[in-house]
Amino acid sequence: MRGVVVLESAEEEIEAAADYLDEETPGLGDEFLAEVQRTIGRLRLNPYVGPKIKPRVHKIGLRRFSYDLIYLIPPSSVVIVAVVHHRRDPGYWRNRL
Numbered sequence: 001m002r003g004v005v006v007l008e009s010a011e012e013e014i015e016a017a018a019d020y021l022d023e024e025t026p027g028l029g030d031e032f033l034a035e036v037q038r039t040i041g042r043l044r045l046n047p048y049v050g051p052k053i054k055p056r057v058h059k060i061g062l063r064r065f066s067y068d069l070i071y072l073i074p075p076s077s078v079v080i081v082a083v084v085h086h087r088r089d090p091g092y093w094r095n096r097l
Contacts, residue, residue: 001044006080009096010069013083017067035062036083039069047073057081057097072097 006014014036022029039062042049050060050071059068070082070093082093 002047003077004040004044004080005077006040007082007096009093010080010082017065017083017085021065032062032065032067035064036069039063040078040080043069043071043078047071047078059084 014033018029018032020029021032039060043060047058050058050069053059053070056072057070058073059070061068066086068084068086069080070084072079072081081096084090084093
């Protein structure tokens with residue numbers, strides 16, 4: 001099982017999305033956070049589950065929400081680079097690599 005590192009910028013995106021969803025529907029932010037954790041758990045077990053979108057860069061969609069986790073797979077870990085809503089500019093996170 002691999003360790004997971006979440007970049008500070010990605011953590012901020014997770015928190016902002018959870019806050020937004022909670023404002024729209026109370027409790028939905030907590031459900032989003034739980035789904036992020038489930039997805040991270042999947043990556044710990046098999047980081048290659050998400051398709052490669054660039055050399056070294058993968059993505060995996062959240063099952064219930066319109067967000068993707070963008071991540072790298074260095075040896076023995078997974079690094080979450082961004083948490084991207086499907087309607088957001090898809091390449092804004094590239095400068096984080």
